[in-house]
Structure formats: C-alpha cells, structure tokens
Amino acid sequence: MAVVGVDFGTLHSKIGVARHRGIDIIANEVSNRATPSLVAFGPKQRSIGESAKTQETSNFKNTIGGLNRLIGRTFDDPQVQNVEKNFTHAALVDLNGTIGVEVNYLGERQQFSFTQLVGAYLGKLRDITANELKTGVTDIVIAVPGYYTEIQRRAILDAAAIANLNVLRIINDTTATALGYGITKSDLPDPENPRHIAFVDVGHSTFSVAIVAFAKGQLTIKSTAYNHNLGGRDIDYVLLKHFAEEFKTKYKIDVLANPKAVFRLAVGCEKLKKVLSANAEGPLNIESIMNDVDASSKMSRDQLEALIPSLLDAIDGPIKQALAESGLTVDQIDSVELVGGSSRIPAVRTRISQAFNNKPLSVTLNQDEAVARGATFACAMLSPVFRVRDFHIHDINHYPVQVQWQAVPTDPDEDTEILLFPQGNAIPSTKILSFYRRQAFHVDAAYKDPSGLPGGIKPVIGGFDVTDVPPDPKGDSTIVKVKARLNLHGIVSFENTYVEEIEEREVEPAPMDVDQQQNATATSSGAAEGEAAPPVPPKKKKIVKKKEVPFFTTTSSLDKKTLEQLRERESEMHAADKLVQDTEDRKNALEEYIYDTRGKLDDRYAAFVTADEKSKLLQELSAAEDWLYTEEGEESTKSVYVSRLDALKTLGDPITFRYRETEDRQKSVAALRETLNNYMNQATSNDEKYAHIDGKDKESIVERVAVIQKWLDDMSVRQAERRKDVDPVLTSEQVTKKRDEIIFFATPILTKPKPKMPTGTTGTDSGTGTPRRDGTPQPPPPQKNEQEGGKDASMDVD
DSSP: OOOEEEEEOSSEEEEEEEETTEEEEOOOTTSOSSEEOOEEEOSSOEEETHHHHHTTTTTGGGEEOOHHHHTTOOTTOHHHHHTGGGGOOSEEEEETTEEEEEEEETTEEEEEEHHHHHHHHHHHHHHHHHHHHTSOOOEEEEEEOTTOOHHHHHHHHHHHHHTTOEEEEEEEHHHHHHHHHHTTOSOOOOTTSOEEEEEEEEOSSOEEEEEEEEETTEEEEEEEEEETTOSHHHHHHHHHHHHHHHHHHHTOOOGGGOHHHHHHHHHHHHHHHHHHHHSSEEEEEEEEEETTEEEEEEEEHHHHHHHOHHHHHTTHHHHHHHHHHHTOOGGGOOEEEEESGGGGSHHHHHHHHHHTTTOOEEOOSOTTTHHHHHHHHHHHHHOSSOOOOOOEEEEEOSSOEEEEEOOOTTOTTSOOEEEEEOTTOEESEEEEEEEEESSOEEEEEEESOGGGSSTTOOOEEEEEEEOOOOOOTTSSOEEEEEEEEEOTTSOEEEEEEEEEEEEEEEEOOOOOOHHHHHHHHHHHHTSOTTOOOOOOOOEEEEEEEEEEOOEEEEESSOOHHHHHHHHHHHHHHHHHHHHHHHHHHHHHHHHHHHHHHHHHHTTTTGGGSOHHHHHHHHHHHHHHHHHHTSHHHHTOOHHHHHHHHHHHHHHHHHHHHHHHHHHHHHHHHHHHHHHHHHHHHHHTOOOGGGTTSOHHHHHHHHHHHHHHHHHHHHHHHHHHTSOTTSOOSSOHHHHHHHHHHHHHHHHHHHTOOOOOOOTTSSSOOTTTOOOOTTSOOOOOOOOOOGGGOSTTOOOOOO
16 A cells, blocks of 8 residues: 655645655656646647646647646636636636636647546646556545635545545645654653744745644644735746836837747746845846747846835735734744745745744755655555554644524524534534424535635535434424534535434343342341242333434535546546557657667677668668658557567567677676686585585586586687677577576585584583593583573563
8 A cells, every 4th residue: 555645736746655764755757856737738638747847838828737726716716817817828717617727639629627637637646656656556645725625625535536546634734744844853842831833834826824832742733824825926927027017118029918928938037036046136038938039137136025025015914813823922932944935035034034023944844845745644644554653633624614504483583503613623523413303404514704715715615404304202393413524634524414312221130249139138038927028120221322314415526426427537538648658659669769770780780780681671761761750650550650660670689689699698608607617616626615525526516517618618619700790609598598507506516514413422512612531521511590690681670
C-alpha cells in the first residue's frame, strides 16, 4: 500500500511519499519536484502537467490553470467574473449549474467541468507516483486551502473518485504545515505550557495564517485566517498592468487587447518578480510580444514596492484576525514560521514582521514542500503500513454551520434554527439533534455567515428529509433523533436517523453466594410454621433500542450514476492519451533509428558492414524516411511504426551485433583468463588452507582449466583470422558460459571445509587448550550460574 500526500496548489502541486527512511518529495517525468497545475487539450490528445506547460504559449486558449481556485464555483460568482477571469485564458462557461470550460479537443468544441479537469490532473499525479513507486496508487491525502467550503471539498472528493483514488483525508494546508513541523520535534513542552507558533503561508493566490499550540504528542489549531485574493499572482498582475501602460506609450501597442500578448507579458512579469526578490534591479525582455515588436524594460525593487502598497497593506488583516480569534497576544507567540514561494519577496517579509511587532521570522521548514510533507505524514498516520509516532491533531472548522427547519403548525413559536457546529468547532465532531414530530419533515444545513465565504459561493451545505415518522405508542409526538457529523474532511454529513424505544424485560435473579443463601434461610425460618417462604419478585430492566427511520440526504456531491459516467469517460480519455503517446514514441523511435544508423554506417560501423549490406540498408533507411514525412507516415498507427522499425532492425541488428561484440568479447575473454589463472594457482598451491583437499580433486581442476584454456586459445585464433564484417565465431556469450562452467566446477572443491579433529586424543583441554603435565585432558572449568553474578551475568535495572 502506497502512502501518498498531495499539496494541491494553484501554480504547482507536489507529491510526497512515505518510505522507510522518511518522507520524499518525488520528481515527475522531467525530474521536477513540482508539477504544473495545468490541463491542456489538443487535436489528438490531452496534455497534463509538464507537457501542458511546454505547449502553453502556443495553445494558451486551450490550457486551463487555476484548478484549485475554480473547482466548486459557479459561473456567475462575482469573484470568478471579476478576479479569476484575469488569470484564465480558456473560455469559461456555465455547465449544469457549475463552472466549466469550452475548448477545442479532437477537432471539435467540447465542454468540461472543473471537477473533471481536477480529476484528470489527479490522475496524472497518480501516474507519476505509480511510476516512481512501481506499484498502484489508490489511497491519498490531499491538502487544500483551509478556506474551502463544503461544496469545494465535496467536489475534490468527486474529482478523486473520477481518478479512481480513495481520499483518506482532505487536510487544510495550514494544518498539514503544522503537522510537518511538530511531528519531528522531540523537545515539545507539556500541555500545561504549550508552545505557540504562527504559520504564515504566502502562496501564489492565497495568504493564510494559522496560530497553533504545540505540546508533547499533539498540536491544536487555535485559529486560522485567510485572504483569498492576496498572493504572488496579484503582484504579477500589477506588474502586467504597469508595463502594458508603459508599452502603449513606448511602442504604440495595446497589450491588453491581445490575449497572446497578455499571456507573454504575464510570463515575463512573473520572472521579473522572482529576479527582484533576490536583486535590487531586474530587466524585462519579451521577444515579439505583438506586431513583431520586441519589448524591453527594467524595474528596481523600490519601484515594485511603490506599485503594490494596497497589497502590502492587506497583509495585516488576516494576522490580526488570527491573533484575535486565538485569544493570544503577539508576545505570547514563540515563533513565526514562513512558508509559500511568495514569502521570499522582501517587502512581504518586512510587512509580516511588522505585523508581529518586528519579531524575527523563521524558515526552518522547506517553504515550497512543507504542505506536501505534512499531508504525507497525515496519510502515514492513517495507513496500516507505517508506524508513526503518536501525534494527535486537533483541527477546527473555519465557518460556523447551522441547521434550519420549518416550525410545526401546532407550535408556531418553535425555534427553527440552531447553531450546529460553531466556528472553531473541533474536527471531527458528532452531535445528536432531537425533533418532536408526528409527520415527515425537512431540515437544511447552511453556513451561518455567508459574507465570510469566498466570493459568491452559496452558503447551502445540504439537508435531509425524514419521510416516515413512526407513531408514538402514547399518541404524543415522536422524538426523532438525527446524528450529524463534521468529519475528517471538514464536511458536514447526516449519518442516520432513529427513534429510541424503551422495553422492560424481566431479568433472572443472579445466583446467590453462601452468605446470601444463609440470610435467605434465616428469613425463611422466621416465617410461620407450615408457611412457604415469600417468592422473590423478578427484577425488571429498561433496555433502550434504536429503531432506524428512513431518510435521504441532499448534498452538492455528484450522484452515483453521473460519477460513474464521468469515471468511464476519464478512463477512455486516459487510454486514448496513452495510445497517442505510445504511437508518438514509436514514431520518434523510428525517426531516431533512421538518422542514428545512417550516421554510424560511415563511422563506427564502417568496418563491420559489407558493401551489399550497407547499400541495402541505406536504401531501406531512405525509403522509411521518405514515407515518414508523407501524410500517411505522419498520421499512421502504432503498429505500423513498430513493424517498419522491426523491418529496419532486421537489416541493422547484425551490423550492430558485430560492433558491440568486439568490445564485449574482449572484456569477457579477459575475465575468463583471470578466472582460469586464479583456479590454476589455487589448485597447484601448497597453501595450508588447501592441504585437506584430495589430490585427485585438485588434478581434476587443473585438467578442466587446461581444456577450457585450449578452447579459448583455439577460438581466439579463429576469430582473429575472421573479418570484422562477418559474424563472429567466438561471442561474449560463449565465453561467459565457459567462465560459469569452471566456476561451478571448481568452487565446491576449493571451498570444501576442513574435517573436524576428534576430541580427547591430543591431550589438550577442549575448553582452555591447556594440557595437564601427564598429557591427559584437563576437564573444562565449571560454568558460572548467571544468578551468581560475574561478567556475563545479566540484570534488569529499573
């Protein structure tokens, strides 16, 4: 079972795996530890991750990023229309009440929801992990932004199901960071005096703060706060608008009117921001930004900071909110830990330090990989494969949840809502709701404060309907109890509905002991003569039985039928992508073989090919090359490329074999001669360690060595007389077999153990080696009892 944690980021995602030596962040197919969070569509296949990034410039309208920003959102969400559109180049559409994209795929316009896109992306991460671990991957933990709502979290679960992944836990990114920090600490204090750490994560699109209390074996999230629209990409966008205005005057071009120019400028601004994080000044150069204009400019760090005062001012809000909700003062914060790539910006670091009264900032964690490591630790804790030190996570929910219902007509003054899980409620948590009802009823769950949700996400969580309320035996209202749970994912669910029935059962009296029997006898003897002892009345016990009440729930999750259809479609597209990629690989292999073999025929293969072979092979290579660049060769199938490559190898492999045999044969012959010499020396040696071996056995080794030596000399002479462009008579495989033959023959003889000496015949004590003066063996010394002490005695010490 693989243990995998994923940091699902806006710009990149990281994959952590647990191994016996610790947590590793694995690399993808191009050896990068961060995989771009991109999905692209083309005329033949999809491109995901690195391959999508490679063709993003030329296919930006069909390349979709911001996956974790848009999943679970709606098209009319104000944040989508006013913010996310600035960072998305694909056409956004309304798809069955949720947001989707319309792209060119397989030569036609097709629409995909962001749940499908995230499912495809998670499938790519699954394949990267499976390729690294050489095993299948099913169970994972996914780290998501802590501000995610119920709708977004359920959409992540649906996306994972589309990718055939089982999510053991959706963990908040700040919680994952805290776990990765605390689980490795061996010096944590007692719970009475915890250590308080503030984690500030400045990512590509989100600014988050968490105040965490650490003690031995546990962490407790005290508070969390977020700014959903404050990150590195917002600084990039400020730079983009600045340079667009500059180029309008300098080059007379309107960058913002050209989507491709906007994309190119955005890439350049991101690079400039990184340069200014480490240098006082940096250049901006963009070739052919539009209208064949090569744009260039430069900027200093001071100029950048002068452009983003509003962004820097927004840093204080989440920090003050987190401190206020934690009930702590700045002086009670023991350390401030920075994570996230954008925390490297000097102006951002300065403003964070000022918000904490100029406390020094720590970067003891890997700023880019801390979340992935924490998610992997969380997966290891839930996995039966790994043993992880006991470490308890006390997480909290970010938004208060309430339930609402309609009042009963007979009781119009009934309360119709209750706060079910307040902000800061522990995760996981279970509560029981009691309803006095005579007939079917409906209950809705929603977030209490919609204004605190990101953008225009709807506050509705879901609900449940009790369709058949059983009548009360006494004619009163039935008490229907509902079990509500805030689970590990941070999702509210209604698990079951039931009524309690109380039964009274007679309980057999317990068997009496001797004293009780004597007391009973004495009591009987006090009765009138001839009267029987009064019977002991049976005891009654009340037993509470739970009777399930039928109900059904409504959530934002996809129904099973739709989910299965999307899973099947994803499997089909994944298989099609693999076939296209395999076909492209075979085509490239054919092309590579043509050029590689042609170049070597006049170089390293020249001495190993006859004129006829060379002429025929060159003719076939030219024919294959001509076919490859025809319309048929460009659009052929995998099997055709394989068959053409095999046909060429039929002619080329004998030549390649002769060339390789020259070098391999020399190494094999040298190894065989060395082995023969070693065994000959050992068989004819007067060394004491071979003295016990029978002479006939040694002679057999000498004879076998001589036979193989003669064979090798004869074959070497024959091979030396043979031309290089003819198949060899002596191959490295033959030589290796002869070497194995002598090893298997001689080794058992030369490693035969010496016979043991009979005991009691040499006049030497077997225990001490000291003979008596009369030559008789001295008895061994008595063994000490461990309980009597001595050097070898063992003792348990408390």
